[in-house]
Amino acid sequence: MRILLAGFQHETNTFAASRADDAAFAHGGGFPPFSTGEAVRAAMGPAVNLPAAGFLAAAAAAGDSVTPILWCAACPSGFVARATYERIATAIVAGVRDGLAADPPAEALYLDLHGAMVAEHVPDGEGELLARIRAVTGPEFPIVVSLDLHGNISARFLELADAATAFRTYPHVDMAETGRRAHALLAARVARGAPFPRAWTRAPYMTPICWQSTDAEPARGLYARLATLEAAAGSGAAASVTMGFPAADIADCGALTWAYGATQAEADALAAALHGAVVAAEAEFTGPLHDAAGAVTEALRLNAAGHRPVVIADAQDNPGAGGSSDTTGLLRALVAAGAPDAILGLLHDPAAAAAAHAAGPGAVLRLALGGRAGLPGDMPFETEVTVEAVSDGRLRTSGPYFGVLDMDVGLAACLRIGGVRIAVASNIVQMADMEMFRFLGLEPVTSDIVVVKSAIHFRAHFAPVAAEVLTAVAPGAMMMRATDWAWKALPGWMRLMPGGPTADEARTAAE
Known part of the structure; x- marks a missing residue:
């Protein structure tokens, strides 16, 4: 062709x-x-x-x-x-x-x-x-x-x-x-x-991205069901389920199932069966969420019991979902708790990276880190830091998400506050590969606590070595609860959360 x-x-x-x-x-x-x-x-x-x-x-x-x-x-x-x-x-x-x-x-x-x-x-x-x-x-x-x-x-x-x-x-x-x-x-x-005959159906609810991982239920079983139904439908059939991106105030936001078949009846049946599986899974899309201080407290408790590394997802500041990658909620919590061995990244702060390069390794600086996106509940973190390493930001990834990819995160530096080390970068990139720490001399595998500005993608590389993974809800642009946003264009019948209120019900309650 x-x-x-x-x-x-x-x-x-x-x-x-x-x-x-x-x-x-x-x-x-x-x-x-x-x-x-x-x-x-x-x-x-x-x-x-x-x-x-x-x-x-x-x-x-x-x-x-x-x-x-x-x-x-x-x-x-x-x-x-x-x-x-x-x-x-x-x-x-x-x-x-x-x-x-x-x-x-x-x-x-x-x-x-x-x-x-x-x-x-x-x-x-x-x-x-x-x-x-x-x-x-x-x-x-x-x-x-x-x-x-x-x-x-x-x-x-x-x-x-x-x-x-x-x-x-x-x-x-x-x-x-x-x-x-x-x-x-x-x-x-x-x-x-x-063209193939086709059919599609939209789900009646939205799911937080932090519970959509296909490495866990219910998404794992849902996609296994997709493969089974597709195979049973015949050689001319193909199907997909999109979970939707629940941070878009548009009429078409939300999960969708669609299917193709050799005949219209085959496409209709396959799409309907998949839609039924999505509807049946609604109540299972849930899990524990921790505020910043609670996540750090739990991580330290797990460390004391011999569990390390504990990975904390700074899910609401995930740049892979529109986050600014510069909020300071988890950083403040780590410092306040006196975490003895923690790493956090990538914090987007070009000014801090430039200052670290100008001063060089070993320098002690007074900086206002991150917090410049103007998000509610967040502000720059003014503190004294020690410059431990600097880099031009060029690295090569090795994990399953990016694959082997040459990446440029811009001028970068490792800054230390007590036992907390921060990987600071000049470009916004989701932390989804361990090489994004290692290029600055930080090793996730041997750290007690690892904070990643990501919601799920980090799991491909970090979860196999993590003793535990926690999901935190600190300040950020990507809410884990869609009920925290005010919706205008979303269809009134759409439930904002699994088992939660519809968009119309939320609008009425806000009046």
């Missing part, structure tokens, strides 16, 4: 004040920087865990010819800036137009998207992009898409794409595998000569 490829990824937290602009997509937020043409292929090496990398590997094995248009991603944040969305979407549409006009012309398009993109002027970023592409290709041109497990997928999108497949793991260790699955779907779509 002669296939066009484009990637445009962003997970949008509409409650966050930040914006994803040209610079954010140029950097990549921990993933490869903005790339065009053959540079896309170079960025998607065989050990990179991204859908486009898996798709390219599968296409090469099949002898297909793939022409990359562009690929880009930005760290999750608030809205994608209007000018940035228009520039990237326009470039993708132009690349598709050029591919159709080539000799010989392209025969299909693969899109590596997220599913939860919201621009300042477009609430359905992926649906709008597909509509613009369809205006160029017409309805018959094969288009297949890979999506994140956290996509907020619209009916418009599913009607415009010939097929879409989403991640089935969280942490997302199967991103490359999803790209390979997308290639198989595209081959089946081309062989079929027509």
Whole structure:
């Protein structure tokens, strides 16, 4: 096949004040920087865990010819800036137009998207992009898409794409595998000569991301059920469940199941069975949450009983969900408790990193760390620190989430306050790989307490060595309880939490 490829990824937290602009997509937020043409292929090496990398590997094995248009991603944040969305979407549409006009012309398009993109002027970023592409290709041109497990997928999108497949793991260790699955779907779509019959249903509740891990119930059983139902439905069937990204005040926020089949009846039955499994799992999406002081107290108690390392997820300041990665709630709690051996990262503070570089290792500085995002309950932490190490911020990841990826977190430093060491960086990147500590001389495996600014993705690399994992709710932009936000666009019937109030009930209670 002669296939066009484009990637445009962003997970949008509409409650966050930040914006994803040209610079954010140029950097990549921990993933490869903005790339065009053959540079896309170079960025998607065989050990990179991204859908486009898996798709390219599968296409090469099949002898297909793939022409990359562009690929880009930005760290999750608030809205994608209007000018940035228009520039990237326009470039993708132009690349598709050029591919159709080539000799010989392209025969299909693969899109590596997220599913939860919201621009300042477009609430359905992926649906709008597909509509613009369809205006160029017409309805018959094969288009297949890979999506994140956290996509907020619209009916418009599913009607415009010939097929879409989403991640089935969280942490997302199967991103490359999803790209390979997308290639198989595209081959089946081309062989079929027509789009698949399809069906979809939205779940009636939203789930906090901290309880969506597919390494634990109920998500583990839910995705196992997906695989079983899909296999039983026959060779022409394919299905997906997206948990949704519960920080987007849009009409399409929430979990969705969809299915394709050889017949409409097959697609309907598969989608209905999956939806039933999602509804049945509602009450199980829960677990213990600790405030900052409580999390540190519990970690120290576990340490005293011989359990180490204890990993604390600073889940509400997760930059992988729009957090600023600079709140100081857990840092203050560690220092106040006199934690004798703790590490925390990555704290986004370019000024502190620059000051540490200027002073050098061994210097003692008075700094105001973090706390500059203006979030409720948070402020800079003014304290004396010792500079233990500095780095240019370039490292290579090794864990299952990022895969083997060259990463640039900007000027970085290890700062010490008593027994607490802080990995400070100049770029915002989710802490999801142990190398993001080790490049500054910090070793998570031998530390008593490890605080990570992440909600779930860190588990892929950290959980196998952790004696215990705790989830904390300190200040941040990504609430673990959707009832902590005020909702405007969410459908009134949607329950904000498993077993919780609907959006209409919450709005009435707030009046």
